[in-house]
Amino acid sequence: MDMSAIAARLGLSGSRPVIRKAGELRRLCDVNFNSSVLGIGEVCKAIICLEIAASKLQVIFDRAEAVRMSGMSEKAYIRSFNALQNGLGVKTTLDVRELGIQFGCVRLIPFVQKGLSLYKERFLAALPPSRRASTDFGRPVFTAAAFYLCAKRHKLKVDKLKLIDLCGTSSSEFTTVSTSMTDLCFDVFGIAKEKKDPKSIKGNRELLDVLPSKRKHEDDSDSSGSDESSDDDQDELDLPTHKRRKKMEKEAYNDWKSSVLSSNKKTKTDPAKPRRQAQLNFKKPAEVPSAAN
Numbered sequence: 001m002d003m004s005a006i007a008a009r010l011g012l013s014g015s016r017p018v019i020r021k022a023g024e025l026r027r028l029c030d031v032n033f034n035s036s037v038l039g040i041g042e043v044c045k046a047i048i049c050l051e052i053a054a055s056k057l058q059v060i061f062d063r064a065e066a067v068r069m070s071g072m073s074e075k076a077y078i079r080s081f082n083a084l085q086n087g088l089g090v091k092t093t094l095d096v097r098e099l100g101i102q103f104g105c106v107r108l109i110p111f112v113q114k115g116l117s118l119y120k121e122r123f124l125a126a127l128p129p130s131r132r133a134s135t136d137f138g139r140p141v142f143t144a145a146a147f148y149l150c151a152k153r154h155k156l157k158v159d160k161l162k163l164i165d166l167c168g169t170s171s172s173e174f175t176t177v178s179t180s181m182t183d184l185c186f187d188v189f190g191i192a193k194e195k196k197d198p199k200s201i202k203g204n205r206e207l208l209d210v211l212p213s214k215r216k217h218e219d220d221s222d223s224s225g226s227d228e229s230s231d232d233d234q235d236e237l238d239l240p241t242h243k244r245r246k247k248m249e250k251e252a253y254n255d256w257k258s259s260v261l262s263s264n265k266k267t268k269t270d271p272a273k274p275r276r277q278a279q280l281n282f283k284k285p286a287e288v289p290s291a292a293n
Contacts (some may be wrong), residue, residue: 006046009069010062012054021053022046025088033087040080044070048084055140056090058098061165078170094140094167099147103158111150115181115188116142122184140167145177149189 003026007019026049029035035045047066054061067077096113100106119142124132144167151158164174182189 003046003050006043006069007050010047010050010065012050012059012061015054015057015059018050018053018057018059021057022049025049025052025090029084029088035084035087038080038083038087040084044072044077044080045084048081051081052085052088052090055166058102058166060162063165063170074170078173093138094143096143096147099143099163099166103147103151105147105151105156105158108147108150108154108156111154111188112143112146115150115185116146118188119146119181119185123180126184139169141169141174141177142181143167144169145174145181146189149178149181153189153191 003019003023004013007013007015007022012018026046029045029049040048047070051061051063051066067074070077070080072080096109096116100109100112116137120137123137124135127135144163148158148160148163160174164171167174
């Protein structure tokens with residue numbers, strides 16, 4: 001399939017620089033190595049070249065449609081994308097300043113930079129010395145996740161899906177990196193969760209007004225019997241409606257059970273007394289006299 005036709009199906013028909021750049025990457029891929037050895041077909045190779053070109057030129061790319069067109073699963077597509085990108089020696093970069101300008105959040109730039117540097121220090125400190133040299137923080141997913149978390153902390157709306165498309169990663173990987181950043185740098189990226197009063201929520205206000213409030217009754221050792229009975233009645237009234245109904249059903253069942261047992265005891269015969277079978281008397285029907293001739 002032609003590169004222009006694939007770009008048209010991905011919504012990139014009007015972006016000529018992306019198509020030209022993708023064609024260059026495709027020719028470079030054919031010269032350097034055989035992509036079929038990596039399990040990448042021609043159509044998938046063209047799609048991946050278009051995504052690499054779009055990410056380099058900061059053009060929005062529909063990865064979901066690309067995965068559907070490639071005929072691969074999302075994990076297989078990301079694996080092929082990384083393999084082809086490493087084979088071409090191309091690294092996508094995502095600048096914090098460009099993100100701030102693009103999303104209209106310029107004041108987040110210093111917070112994102114501070115959070116990224118702090119995350120790198122704490123992440124490397126938690127790793128053994130043998131693995132610190134191989135750690136790569138230059139991937140765009142770290143910048144995008146830090147930008148998203150800072151925007152969320154400062155209560156600014158940022159399109160998460162657009163960020164994922166810009167950094168060229170999957171939603172699961174983006175969530176994993178965001179969780180790691182929140183755990184290590186909660187003081188920079190975390191959001192303090194405030195416990196809300198249920199009465200302040202409009203949806204629960206009517207329900208709370210209907211249900212009786214729960215009160216704590218202290219047991220007084222010097223209280224009289226009448227006070228104890230009134231306390232018990234008050235406790236019953238303070239129970240929620242469904243618990244009160246269950247208690248009433250249980251009391252009604254116990255009353256019925258006791259009445260049945262008492263009636264069985266009254267009608268129960270003495271087992272020592274022999275039983276006699278009652279005689280059955282069947283009366284013969286009266287004969288109708290025949291009429292005289």
